Amino acid sequence: MNEHQSNAEQLILQAARKVFIEKGMEGARMQEIADEAGINKALLHYYFRSKDKLFQAVFLEAFQKFLPQIEMLINSELPFIQKLEIFINNYITIIIENPYIPGFILHELAQNPQRMAELMKNQVVVVPEFLAQLQQEIKNGVIKPFDPRQILINTLALCIFPFVARPIIQAVFFSDNSENYNVFLEQRKVAVYNFIRSAIFIEKP
């Protein structure tokens, strides 16, 4: 990532990512991070003063990894139905590559909602323009008159939920072989798009 960071610091961050994102702040152990990085606990405190500092680094990085795609959905000026397709494809692709991050972020935010306020201040997400665009397309008869906020939340919900609920969905539908779940997730890229499109788009005759 950053060439100014030493090798050990990179090893630590990599290990911290894995452990924190899998187990959460409370479930993570500094010893486990040290083992994972192949060094000892003292070095963790040498590079990052405390467990909380290390956690913050991991959390912010994870959070920012998902922001650019959402910003594209919100800020781009393409017709909604077009950028929706691009967004869903990119977003689900990223989550497949980082399947535990959504659950990690949601859980930690639920534990500490006020930390949200501080984060949102620095992260620029311009929502009003997005809502205005949808309202305009509704007025133009392109999209059915759903509350634009509900549309945005529904889109995120359909993308994210299969990952935070993976164990239960897998137990119900794929109890035999877990391989197929990845196929299922891959299919969702088009399935989610078709679902939302079918729900909100007004086909021209």
Place this chain on the structure above:
Amino acid sequence: MNEHQSNAEQLILQAARKVFIEKGMEGARMQEIADEAGINKALLHYYFRSKDKLFQAVFLEAFQKFLPQIEMLINSELPFIQKLEIFINNYITIIIENPYIPGFILHELAQNPQRMAELMKNQVVVVPEFLAQLQQEIKNGVIKPFDPRQILINTLALCIFPFVARPIIQAVFFSDNSENYNVFLEQRKVAVYNFIRSAIFIEKP
């Protein structure tokens, strides 16, 4: 709940519910549960042998609280579009009353997926009949040809997501007054139904 249980046991369970569901297994502290119940730590171990035993009691209870509604959606023989409306109303109502349970269950399952297998064995959810019903309605031209599994997952996703993502949604849309979020959730009962209906239902001319 159970009249055979002593008063102290009830106080403990009530306190354990609150603390475990809010903070999770790892984040919960026996001391906090004792304080919340107005008794001391020793009593916790007298009634429930260990933290893990107490946690299991809370988890199973929480899990079972949400099952009957899902079973109704899956097992009832009403036309899908009808039971969908009933389900969404009941389900979101229950979650509004227990807003932290979905996040709690999803997080704990993610931490310990194999515990899922044991639980699912005792919990009867007959999915194949549900899938067959949807396939039949698709064949009859009542519902558009979406993968029935995707429809089920989408329904759950749209109901549950606003609660597990509450902090972030609230920060984006309701940063000023958090009161309005409950109004928003109430609106979702009809919004989600209309959304899914619009997506999958074939209107008769």
Place this chain on the structure above:
DNA sequence: GTCTATATTGTGATAGAC
């Protein structure tokens, strides 16, 4: 910078009086 050893506090669990 990196290590071992240790301090310090937190936390689940138990012993034993009442």
Place this chain on the structure above:
DNA sequence: GTCTATCACAATATAGAC
């Protein structure tokens, strides 16, 4: 059954040698 006192160990954090 309920309490106080305490144990035993886990976990974060630091001191200090190299």
